Amino acid sequence: MAIIRPFKGLRPTPELAEKVAARPYDVLSAAEAKVEATGNPYAFYHVSKSEIDLPEGTDVYSQAVYDKAAENLQRFIQDGTLFQDNTPCYYIYKLVMNGRTQTGLVCASSVSDYNSGIIKKHEFTRPDKEKDRINNIKTTRAQTGNVFLAYNDVPEVNFLIEHWMTDHAPAYDFTAADGIQHSVWVVDEPAAVQNITTLFEKKVPFTYIADGHHRAASASLVQKEFEEKQLISADDPANFFLTTIFPASQLVILDYNRVVKDLNGLSKEALLSQLEYDFSVVPIGHMPQAPTMLHEFSMYLDGTWYRLLAEEGTYTTDPIGILDVTILSNNILDKILGIKDQRTDKRIDFVGGIRGLNELVKRVDSGEMKVAFALYPVTIQQLFDIADSGNVMPPKSTWFEPKLRDGLISHLI
Missing domain, CATH: 3.30.1760 (Conserved hypothetical protein from pyrococcus furiosus pfu- 392566-001, domain 2)
Structure with a gap:
């Protein structure tokens, strides 16, 4: 069964959330990120695409880029742009695009589940892209790229999430320039946190990677390296990685x-x-x-x-x-x-x-x-069927939209 944990999220102060939020690092070029970050010193692109702050022509896979990302992340923490929650929390992330809503649970998923197949895959990964994320994670000591997971609907989980959103105000609620609404709730009450953990342990046998195979693989490889070098203990945050888990009924795959x-x-x-x-x-x-x-x-x-x-x-x-x-x-x-x-x-x-x-x-x-x-487009059931069969899809078979924003919640390791 799926092992998930709450964590002390690193996130922006409410008044800066919209300025910090950035499109995922792997859906735009450095040039596009530089344009979007122009005039916005808070944009998370300064961490996720830190080459925008280095001389033009800098190799995007050079150590200088990862060092700059770490430097900028620490600056955001020190100047109060970002802060870390005091206690482990879950987070609810709702996106609305063209009138369609999808709501996911932001949590730390187990690297052990990834390695054992509880978290199912449907794509091969590329070593060069893995290396990029490994270097980014190791240098920044943070997982800033969210892995998008899906699971077969569990009514009890859906009810708990809907109930929390009804009874609590969101920490963030804004509509980005592309028209997509992003709302985030912080689940910080111990009883609710425990209920969510228990529900997944009892009701969710598997989760499926919808988007983020390289991010997941890189988190696993970093954890393996740290463990082999005896740098982490059994309860270390590096044994988990940043995910947002959505019920399958709410997801649509684009061509x-x-x-x-x-x-x-x-x-x-x-x-x-x-x-x-x-x-x-x-x-x-x-x-x-x-x-x-x-x-x-x-x-x-x-x-x-x-x-x-x-x-x-x-x-x-x-x-x-x-x-x-x-x-x-x-x-x-x-x-x-x-x-x-x-x-x-x-x-x-x-x-x-x-x-x-x-x-x-x-x-x-x-x-x-x-x-x-x-x-x-591929259907979500086809994706599940392939993952269940142990097969992999040809490269670039699925495109999920809307996408989670980088910078709203990061996981420090």
């Missing part, structure tokens, strides 16, 4: 689309011809049209959108084989375009559905990319 730099030496006509072996191919005009069902794809090539419908025989019925990302990977990216490993091949890039289909048009029309593919 995660692909753009490719070239046609692997093929002409447009040759590509279309080869696609017809495995797909029904129909041109649908110049206006973007998203797929409307499973096994349907939208392709943008040379100013025209095409509807691709996978023929029977291009997929299997097992949890991995039935996924549209698998169909695309096997029958187009690998078979026709020669992309064998999407994690390492520099010819392919990924575009989260939140950016819309016009982002695909922009990147192809600019000449940066040659062709784009839009996919129908």
Whole structure:
């Protein structure tokens, strides 16, 4: 069963919460972070993307970046921008986007659960990204990137959270520039804290990583290193990592689309011809049209959108084989375009559905990319089925929105 713990969160003073809150470090570039932080000395980007405070051209994986993050974090603590709660707490984090609400529990999840499979995974991780987070955690002695977990609904947990929100005022409540409302409650009463801990231990057999595989893996590797060097005891905070756990019924997965730099030496006509072996191919005009069902794809090539419908025989019925990302990977990216490993091949890039289909048009029309593919979103049940089967999805299969903000709650180790 899932082991979670309350913790002494590091968080902003209420009047600065909106200024501190920053988009997750891995969804924007250093240049974008620098623009968003302009004129805002409180922005958590000074910690999560600390290269913005170093000379342009600085290697973002250099020790100087991690040292700057630690320096800026300590400055925020010393000047009162951030403070640490005196007692271990849980936190309730509600997000509202386009009228849809999702409410999660911010807690410290067990590294042991991650290692043993109680926390289930559905993606492989990349060593370079793991190393980046490891260096960040070790240097700052903080987990500032939240791991987004999901679980099958437990009515008792949902009731307790809803009851707390009804009876208590939020510590933070603001609407960010992108229109997403962020509200946070602090659960600090000992009885309520114990009830939550006990409910998860009795009612939640597994949790699932929805977003944050690299953050979770890095926390595990840091804990392992500290343990091997005998730097931590059994009750040390490093044995846990920062998570927010959401009930599955409240979650929606967006599409995660692909753009490719070239046609692997093929002409447009040759590509279309080869696609017809495995797909029904129909041109649908110049206006973007998203797929409307499973096994349907939208392709943008040379100013025209095409509807691709996978023929029977291009997929299997097992949890991995039935996924549209698998169909695309096997029958187009690998078979026709020669992309064998999407994690390492520099010819392919990924575009989260939140950016819309016009982002695909922009990147192809600019000449940066040659062709784009839009996919129908994976469902949360498909994600659970794959994780339960012990399999992993192809890279960049899911995009969750809305996203948690960095800086609102951090976990010191």
